[in-house]
Amino acid sequence: MxxxxxxxxxxxxxxxxxxxxxxxxxxxxxxxxxxxxxxxxxxxxxxxxxxxxxxxxxxxxxxxxxxxxxxxxxxxxxxxxxxxxxxxxxxxxxxVAVYQPTNEGALGGLWPTLRRGLINQGLQVHDGLVFVGNCTLALGRWLVGRARTRRSDIVFFIEQAGPKGLAIVTLISLLVGMILAYLGSVQLRQLGAQVYVANLVAIGMVREMGALMTGVIMAGRTGAAYAAQLGTMQVNEEIDALRVMGIPTMEFLVLPRLLALIFIMPLMCIYSDVIGMIGGALVANGMGVSYTQYILQTQVAIDWVDISTGLIKSLIFGFLIAIAGCQAGLLCGRDSNAVGLATTHAVVKAIVFLVVSDAALNILYDKLGI
Structure with missing residues (x-):
């Protein structure tokens, strides 16, 4: 050398x-x-x-x-x-160009930053409305029997969202019912009216917490899964292959997931209501309220109007969760990092949808007097 x-x-x-x-x-x-x-x-x-x-x-x-x-x-x-x-x-x-640091993270002034933010939000709202419209059209075609959707896919996603999610729904609903009972007992115990804990838990679970907590669980579990599944298909170019073969992705991929959540959310909501009231009964029994008294007070506190308000919420929540998860997955980029971002966006967007729609429905119920 x-x-x-x-x-x-x-x-x-x-x-x-x-x-x-x-x-x-x-x-x-x-x-x-x-x-x-x-x-x-x-x-x-x-x-x-x-x-x-x-x-x-x-x-x-x-x-x-x-x-x-x-x-x-x-x-x-x-x-x-x-x-x-x-x-x-x-x-x-x-x-290869020499790396030059950029100032993309700089604000560049208040007005340009505000303008970019408003434009981005406007584009997201537009894309979201278009996606909701396409989903509604696909749902209409399914109702008249013209959608290219496999029944086995719907059953599969119902199983994934429902029976396999019962454990976490049971745990959260039981704890939420106990929390509501403890919160109510703080004031009711001072008045010697512990028996009305049953009223508080029943109304809280049936009208609000049952549907909302089930929606949050489904957003973090099922909505994220939808985004990850469709995002991975986007990375592997499977969605492009379906489009080349002339298969409508909205009907073949989105509609089964949407129908699964629409079908399963009311059932999960009713299950959550029952488990939450059982949790409240356990706490109330520790305060000297018998199970018989608790059941009688629960029957007096709620009626079919209260139950229907919660079920309507659960239907809307299921629709919004499926929309958020599927849209994030279909708009995913072409790399593994994009799949993670799509999953995060799906969960955040779904929870925002839940809170906003829940507030809007509560205002509507109040105006209607129900």
């Missing part, structure tokens, strides 16, 4: 840079050393490699540094006499 060396010969204003020896990692000179040896009156540099033996990436790095130095000092660099492989490496390296 011979030592890596270089020497410079001047020919008028042209520098002949002769490379000799084995230019390999650990013993090759740096590009900065070569640049420092170039005379100040040099106008162009020509590489001579007739005495070059073995070389590796260290030579390519040194010549890349030399190339950038020549570009900064307005010098021409001739690499025609270098090995073909070295020329290709230099060409690949110079084709």
């Amino acid at each position: 011979t030592l890596a060396t270089f020497h410079i010969d001047m020919h008028d204003d042209n520098c002949l840079l002769n490379l000799a020896g084995d230019w390999q990692l650990g013993q090759a000179p740096l590009g900065a050393d070569i640049c420092a040896e170039l005379p100040s009156n040099c106008q162009s540099v020509t590489l001579i490699t007739t005495e070059l033996s073995h070389w590796d990436s260290s030579l390519a790095i040194a010549l890349l540094q030399l190339s950038r130095w020549c570009e900064q000092h307005k010098l021409s660099l001739d690499t025609q006499q270098t090995p073909q492989g070295l020329q290709q490496l230099l060409l690949l390296a110079t084709d």
Whole structure:
């Protein structure tokens, strides 16, 4: 192995840079050393490699540094006499732009930032309304028997969203019922009216907490799963393949998931209501209220109007959760990071939809007097 060396010969204003020896990692000179040896009156540099033996990436790095130095000092660099492989490496390296830090994270003023935010929000609202419209049309085609949807897919997604989610719904609903009972007992105990804990828990679960907590669980569990499934299909270009074959993705992919949540959410809501009232009964029994008294008070507290308000909420929540999850999945990018972002966006958007729609429905119920 011979030592890596270089020497410079001047020919008028042209520098002949002769490379000799084995230019390999650990013993090759740096590009900065070569640049420092170039005379100040040099106008162009020509590489001579007739005495070059073995070389590796260290030579390519040194010549890349030399190339950038020549570009900064307005010098021409001739690499025609270098090995073909070295020329290709230099060409690949110079084709990549030098990284320049940007100020994309800078605010750039209040008005431009506000303007961009409003435009983005407007585009998201537009896309969301278009997606809701397409889902509604697909649902209408399904009702008249014209949708290209497999019944087995609907059954599969009902099973995934319903029976396999009972455990977490049971736990959360039981704890929420107990929490409502404890909160009510703080004031009712002072009045000696612990028996009315049953009224508070029954009204709270049936009209509000049963549907809302089930919706939150479904948003984090089922909505996220929908976004991840469709996002992965988008990354693998499976959705593109379906479109090429003429299969409508809205009916084949979105509609089964949408129908599954619409079917299962009212049932899960009723189940959550019952479990929540059982949790309240356990707490009330510890306060001296018998189970018989608790059941009688529950029957007095609620009627079919209260139950129907919660069921209507659960239907709307199921529709919105499916919309958020499926839209995020279909709009997913083409890499694994995009799948994670789509899942996050689906959960956040679904929870926002739940809170906003819940507030709107409560206002509507109040205006209607129900």
